Amino acid sequence: MGRISNDPPQFYINVTDLIMNSTTAAVSFNQVSRHFGAVKAVDAVSFDIKDGEFFAMLGPSGSGKTTCLRLIAGFEQPTEGHVLVHGADMNGVPPYDRDVNTVFQDYALFPHMSVLDNVAYGLMIRKVPAAERRRQAEEMLDMVALGGFGGRKPSQLSGGQRQRVALARALVNHPKVLLLDEPLGALDLKLREQMQVELKAIQRRVGITFVYVTHDQGEALSMSDRVAVFNQGKIEQLASPTELYENPATSFVAGFVGISNLLEGAAAKAVTGTEGACSIRPEKIHLDSAGSSVPANAMGVAGRVSAILYLGANTRYDVALPGGGELTVAVQNRDAHIEPKEGEDVQLWWEARHLMRFAR
């Protein structure tokens, strides 16, 4: 992606300005429900996606995130409510009359067409002259680093290459919104991480709104400007990745995004004094030898190491608490730190601001 680094820094500022100043949302959900019989796949959801942002819809399978994507694409119609794209009501508008394009989970490349014809398909349908659509398709293939692959059939490409073709086929139409349905799901870990970086770079470069559906919280956090966490047809929280991780609104978000120590009932009371559910990230907890003092303004609890898991970059200690429950502590293997054995007593403490309390 050499060209990206050559762009002047102003380019990025312009994109940011665009996000900040835009008045019409790229996509707007207005009390949208989609029911399949008795199943409320999407249940009275309202949110806005800003123009030019990288927006992730994160959630477990069956949480409604893919249905929301299909509502934007037009493959589903809302049972109630309205979906707006750039201010225009999309109810009743078929997929082919919408200015949005999709990168499908299994890529859905046309097997009987060459890679170039696949990419040029949208242009052909819009009756762009053959020479012009060939030029644009080749340009787009260059952008996804597949220049020279135009003559091949999709079956002759690897998974990662097919993924790029699918991306090029959608982007060549310059949609107002690009929808991505778990596009990296079928790739292996290394390729997935590489594609995350590239997708983010491509999105910044073209400035098109990306709506990205995933069940992988790592993907959502690493690429997105904002993330909507879906659960049972509703949005649990819509926030920036940092906000989502540091200040989860509900215990579900705390548990789904990153690793979290969730304490409830008696276990919570033993630590915080109240029974309300609370949570703390493993890396926020300090591990000290038993009997050491807890700094002022911090909260502490004593416990006993029940399991040790050495993970290379860090070590994970499971610490059983006397009041029931367990806290997982992640210790960076950077500086010298105490190395308790299994069954040893330890003192845990953390800054009070890191303890997250939930109403539910």
Place this chain on the structure above:
Amino acid sequence: MPSKTTTAPDRSKGNAGWGLKAAAWFGVLYLNLPILFIVLYGFTTDEASYSFPPPGLTTEWFAVTWSRQDFWDALALSVQVAFAAMAIAMVLGTLAAAAMYRFKFFGKEAVTLLILLPIALPGIVTGISLRSAFAIGDIPFSYITIVLGHATFCIVVVYNNAIARLRRSSPALIEASMDLGADTFQTFRHVILPNLATALLAGGMLAFALSFDEIIVTTFTAGQQETLPIWMFRQLARPHQRPVTNVAAIIVMIITFAPILAAYYLTRDTDDVAGSGK
């Protein structure tokens, strides 16, 4: 394709044992030797009986067959019927496959069975039931009734080929096409049809071959018309010019073998030609 077991052994996978080879060759001979005799007797000089060895060889029967107007009439009728049955089968079979692939409804399995039934039923049952149906409907036996009879089982082979291909294609292809701006008709033309084309062509060719050599159903649905198989059947009962039947048989073999071979090559890289076993 029974001949598949007898193609030259793949050296990379080692040689088959001699017992297996012998059994394979026996199978090939058992299936194909009688056909060779039919070809052989097309050249015999013996007019009234099929004695072995033939007393002499001649090509005169080809000339005789060529000059027989009844042969040409029968051949023309068979070709017409086969094309008509194929056309009906391709339209209805494709539509049936599309509907069965696309929609879920109550009794779908039963309807699938009903579509497949004509090829499973013995021809004589199909023939008799059609005959009584035409009689009840007061429909005179004609070219049309023959075509209708053949279409019942021809639809099945087209349907089977089309639905096998549809099941193998990703439903996301249709969504992808619409997502890229193609309406229903454009999607059918640019995505569905090209994906189905070879399967439909293969199904149509098999349907043609099935119709062309059909005799049982035809016996019950034809009036005075003689399709080529019926003409041959009646020809056998006559005491003279017997080898003319063999010449006709050779022509039938050539006409039906070509489309079956073509259908096989059209679909061998993609999926099995459903119904090619009949």
